[in-house]
Amino acid sequence: MNYYSGRMGELIEQLATLPGIGTKTAQRLAFYIVSMPVDKVEKLSKTLVETRKNVRYCSECQTLTDSEKCPICSNPKRDHSTIMVVETTRDLAAYERTGKYNGVYHVLHGAISPMLGVGPDDIRLKELMRRLQGDVKEVIIATNSTLEGETTAMYISKLIKPTGIKTTRIANGVPVGGDLENIDEVTLLRALEGRTEL
Ligand code: ZN
Numbered sequence: 156m157n158y159y160s161g162r163m164g165e166l167i168e169q170l171a172t173l174p175g176i177g178t179k180t181a182q183r184l185a186f187y188i189v190s191m192p193v194d195k196v197e198k199l200s201k202t203l204v205e206t207r208k209n210v211r212y213c214s215e216c217q218t219l220t221d222s223e224k225c226p227i228c229s230n231p232k233r234d235h236s237t238i239m240v241v242e243t244t245r246d247l248a249a250y251e252r253t254g255k256y257n258g259v260y261h262v263l264h265g266a267i268s269p270m271l272g273v274g275p276d277d278i279r280l281k282e283l284m285r286r287l288q289g290d291v292k293e294v295i296i297a298t299n300s301t302l303e304g305e306t307t308a309m310y311i312s313k314l315i316k317p318t319g320i321k322t323t324r325i326a327n328g329v330p331v332g333g334d335l336e337n338i339d340e341v342t343l344l345r346a347l348e349g350r351t352e353l
Contacts, residue, residue, distance in 0.1 A: 163189070215286065217279045218244045218262045227251075227259055234258045236292040240283065240311060242266050242299055250297070253340045256347065258295070261286065266303035267310055273303075275310060284314065293321045295350055312353040323350040 159167055163185060171181035188196060212218070213225035216238075220226070227233055237258030241247050247260045263278040287294070296311055298304035308324055315322045326349030338346075 159185075212279075216247075216260045216262055217264065217282055218247055218260060232257075236290055237295065238283075238286065238291060238293070239295040239297050241297050242304065242307075246297065246299075249338065249343060250347075253344050253347075255344055258293075263298070263307065266298055266301070266307040268303040268306070271303075278307070280311070280314070283311070287315065287318055287320060291320055293323060295323050295325065295347070296353070297325045297347070308353075322353045324353050325350045 159182075166185045166188065167178070167181045170176055170184050171178050173181075176184070191199075209221055210219050211221075211223075213220045213228055214223050215228040216225060218225050218227075222229075228235075234257050238261050239250065239256065239258055240261045240263060241250070242263050242265060244262055244264075247262055250256050250260075261279070261283045263280065263283075265273055265278040267273055267275055267278065283294075294311075294315055296308045298307045298311075312322045312324070325346040
Protein backbone atom coordinates (compact mmCIF):
# COMPACT_ATOMS: atom_id res chain seq x y z
CA MET A 156 0.00 0.00 0.00
CA ASN A 157 1.24 3.44 -0.90
CA TYR A 158 1.10 5.78 2.09
CA TYR A 159 2.33 8.70 0.07
CA SER A 160 -0.33 9.72 -2.36
CA GLY A 161 -0.06 12.23 -5.15
CA ARG A 162 3.18 14.03 -5.96
CA MET A 163 5.15 12.69 -2.98
CA GLY A 164 4.32 9.13 -4.00
CA GLU A 165 5.34 9.88 -7.56
CA LEU A 166 8.66 11.42 -6.51
CA ILE A 167 9.47 8.40 -4.33
CA GLU A 168 8.56 6.07 -7.17
CA GLN A 169 10.79 7.96 -9.62
CA LEU A 170 13.77 8.07 -7.26
CA ALA A 171 13.43 4.36 -6.53
CA THR A 172 13.99 3.58 -10.22
CA LEU A 173 17.63 4.72 -9.86
CA PRO A 174 20.27 2.01 -9.31
CA GLY A 175 21.19 1.32 -5.69
CA ILE A 176 18.21 3.28 -4.37
CA GLY A 177 15.59 1.23 -2.60
CA THR A 178 12.23 2.45 -1.35
CA LYS A 179 13.63 3.56 2.01
CA THR A 180 16.40 5.68 0.50
CA ALA A 181 13.94 7.05 -2.06
CA GLN A 182 11.65 8.14 0.76
CA ARG A 183 14.52 9.81 2.62
CA LEU A 184 15.62 11.66 -0.52
CA ALA A 185 12.06 12.72 -1.31
CA PHE A 186 11.56 14.16 2.17
CA TYR A 187 14.88 15.97 1.89
CA ILE A 188 13.98 17.39 -1.53
CA VAL A 189 10.65 18.83 -0.36
CA SER A 190 12.44 20.51 2.53
CA MET A 191 15.04 22.15 0.25
CA PRO A 192 14.73 25.77 -0.91
CA VAL A 193 12.95 25.86 -4.28
CA ASP A 194 15.89 27.51 -6.06
CA LYS A 195 18.22 24.69 -4.96
CA VAL A 196 15.80 22.08 -6.31
CA GLU A 197 15.50 24.04 -9.56
CA LYS A 198 19.28 24.11 -9.90
CA LEU A 199 19.49 20.35 -9.25
CA SER A 200 16.79 19.48 -11.76
CA LYS A 201 18.29 21.82 -14.36
CA THR A 202 21.69 20.17 -13.92
CA LEU A 203 20.11 16.74 -14.38
CA VAL A 204 18.37 17.74 -17.60
CA GLU A 205 21.30 19.73 -19.04
CA THR A 206 23.79 16.96 -18.27
CA ARG A 207 21.60 14.31 -19.82
CA LYS A 208 21.04 16.44 -22.93
CA ASN A 209 24.63 17.53 -23.47
CA VAL A 210 26.82 14.66 -22.35
CA ARG A 211 27.67 12.26 -25.12
CA TYR A 212 30.22 9.62 -26.07
CA CYS A 213 33.55 10.82 -27.47
CA SER A 214 33.72 9.83 -31.15
CA GLU A 215 37.21 8.36 -30.56
CA CYS A 216 37.52 6.83 -27.09
CA GLN A 217 33.79 6.61 -26.19
CA THR A 218 34.23 8.29 -22.83
CA LEU A 219 31.50 10.64 -21.62
CA THR A 220 32.16 14.19 -22.71
CA ASP A 221 30.52 17.51 -23.61
CA SER A 222 31.95 17.79 -27.11
CA GLU A 223 32.39 15.59 -30.19
CA LYS A 224 35.91 14.66 -29.07
CA CYS A 225 36.96 14.57 -25.42
CA PRO A 226 39.82 16.81 -24.15
CA ILE A 227 42.22 13.83 -24.05
CA CYS A 228 41.55 12.73 -27.64
CA SER A 229 41.81 16.30 -28.90
CA ASN A 230 45.13 16.90 -27.12
CA PRO A 231 48.00 16.70 -29.66
CA LYS A 232 50.51 16.27 -26.82
CA ARG A 233 49.07 12.86 -25.89
CA ASP A 234 50.54 9.74 -27.45
CA HIS A 235 47.73 8.64 -29.76
CA SER A 236 49.53 5.39 -30.70
CA THR A 237 49.09 3.93 -27.19
CA ILE A 238 45.53 3.03 -26.23
CA MET A 239 44.56 1.93 -22.74
CA VAL A 240 41.33 -0.06 -22.65
CA VAL A 241 39.24 0.47 -19.51
CA GLU A 242 35.76 -0.59 -18.46
CA THR A 243 34.33 2.75 -17.38
CA THR A 244 34.89 6.50 -17.51
CA ARG A 245 35.54 6.25 -13.73
CA ASP A 246 38.51 3.96 -14.44
CA LEU A 247 39.81 6.48 -16.96
CA ALA A 248 39.55 9.17 -14.30
CA ALA A 249 41.53 6.99 -11.86
CA TYR A 250 44.44 6.71 -14.32
CA GLU A 251 44.24 10.40 -15.19
CA ARG A 252 44.57 11.26 -11.51
CA THR A 253 48.02 9.60 -11.47
CA GLY A 254 49.12 12.20 -14.04
CA LYS A 255 51.70 9.74 -15.36
CA TYR A 256 49.95 8.18 -18.32
CA ASN A 257 50.39 10.06 -21.57
CA GLY A 258 48.59 7.77 -24.00
CA VAL A 259 44.91 7.80 -24.87
CA TYR A 260 42.05 5.56 -23.72
CA HIS A 261 39.22 3.43 -24.95
CA VAL A 262 36.19 3.07 -22.68
CA LEU A 263 34.21 -0.14 -23.14
CA HIS A 264 31.29 0.85 -20.88
CA GLY A 265 31.10 -2.61 -19.35
CA ALA A 266 32.72 -6.02 -19.48
CA ILE A 267 31.76 -9.31 -21.07
CA SER A 268 29.72 -11.41 -18.69
CA PRO A 269 28.06 -14.57 -19.98
CA MET A 270 26.33 -14.91 -16.59
CA LEU A 271 24.68 -11.50 -16.85
CA GLY A 272 24.06 -11.94 -20.56
CA VAL A 273 26.53 -9.22 -21.58
CA GLY A 274 28.19 -10.22 -24.85
CA PRO A 275 30.95 -8.62 -26.96
CA ASP A 276 28.35 -6.67 -28.96
CA ASP A 277 27.03 -5.04 -25.77
CA ILE A 278 30.27 -3.20 -25.02
CA ARG A 279 32.15 -0.75 -27.27
CA LEU A 280 34.49 -3.24 -28.91
CA LYS A 281 33.64 -2.54 -32.54
CA GLU A 282 34.69 1.06 -31.95
CA LEU A 283 38.03 -0.16 -30.56
CA MET A 284 38.67 -2.40 -33.55
CA ARG A 285 37.92 0.49 -35.88
CA ARG A 286 40.52 2.63 -34.12
CA LEU A 287 43.15 -0.09 -34.53
CA GLN A 288 43.11 0.50 -38.28
CA GLY A 289 44.99 3.72 -37.57
CA ASP A 290 48.56 4.14 -36.35
CA VAL A 291 48.49 2.16 -33.09
CA LYS A 292 51.62 0.69 -31.51
CA GLU A 293 50.30 -0.70 -28.24
CA VAL A 294 47.00 -1.62 -26.66
CA ILE A 295 47.11 -1.80 -22.86
CA ILE A 296 44.23 -3.83 -21.48
CA ALA A 297 43.33 -2.37 -18.09
CA THR A 298 40.00 -4.05 -17.42
CA ASN A 299 39.35 -5.01 -13.78
CA SER A 300 40.76 -8.20 -12.22
CA THR A 301 37.27 -9.63 -11.88
CA LEU A 302 36.04 -12.69 -13.78
CA GLU A 303 34.30 -10.35 -16.24
CA GLY A 304 37.38 -8.15 -16.60
CA GLU A 305 39.65 -11.14 -17.27
CA THR A 306 37.18 -12.66 -19.73
CA THR A 307 37.06 -9.34 -21.56
CA ALA A 308 40.87 -9.02 -21.57
CA MET A 309 41.24 -12.49 -23.07
CA TYR A 310 38.57 -11.81 -25.68
CA ILE A 311 40.19 -8.54 -26.74
CA SER A 312 43.69 -9.97 -26.94
CA LYS A 313 42.42 -12.74 -29.24
CA LEU A 314 40.70 -10.14 -31.43
CA ILE A 315 43.83 -8.01 -31.69
CA LYS A 316 46.32 -10.86 -32.21
CA PRO A 317 45.86 -11.07 -36.01
CA THR A 318 46.62 -7.34 -36.39
CA GLY A 319 50.13 -7.82 -34.96
CA ILE A 320 49.69 -4.81 -32.65
CA LYS A 321 51.49 -5.20 -29.32
CA THR A 322 48.93 -6.06 -26.63
CA THR A 323 49.72 -5.84 -22.93
CA ARG A 324 47.82 -6.50 -19.71
CA ILE A 325 48.29 -4.45 -16.55
CA ALA A 326 50.05 -6.36 -13.75
CA ASN A 327 48.24 -8.32 -11.07
CA GLY A 328 49.15 -5.67 -8.50
CA VAL A 329 45.54 -4.62 -8.78
CA PRO A 330 43.63 -6.58 -6.09
CA VAL A 331 41.30 -9.22 -7.47
CA GLY A 332 37.75 -7.97 -7.60
CA GLY A 333 38.89 -4.42 -7.02
CA ASP A 334 37.32 -1.57 -8.90
CA LEU A 335 40.07 0.47 -10.51
CA GLU A 336 38.65 3.73 -9.19
CA ASN A 337 39.09 2.61 -5.58
CA ILE A 338 42.75 1.77 -5.96
CA ASP A 339 45.45 4.23 -4.92
CA GLU A 340 47.65 5.91 -7.49
CA VAL A 341 50.85 4.09 -6.52
CA THR A 342 49.21 0.69 -7.03
CA LEU A 343 47.76 1.83 -10.35
CA LEU A 344 51.14 3.05 -11.58
CA ARG A 345 52.83 -0.15 -10.45
CA ALA A 346 50.20 -2.17 -12.32
CA LEU A 347 50.77 -0.07 -15.43
CA GLU A 348 54.57 -0.23 -15.28
CA GLY A 349 54.54 -3.97 -14.62
CA ARG A 350 52.29 -4.76 -17.58
CA THR A 351 53.12 -7.90 -19.52
CA GLU A 352 52.74 -8.72 -23.19
CA LEU A 353 49.88 -11.04 -24.08
ZN1 ZN B 1 38.06 10.68 -26.28
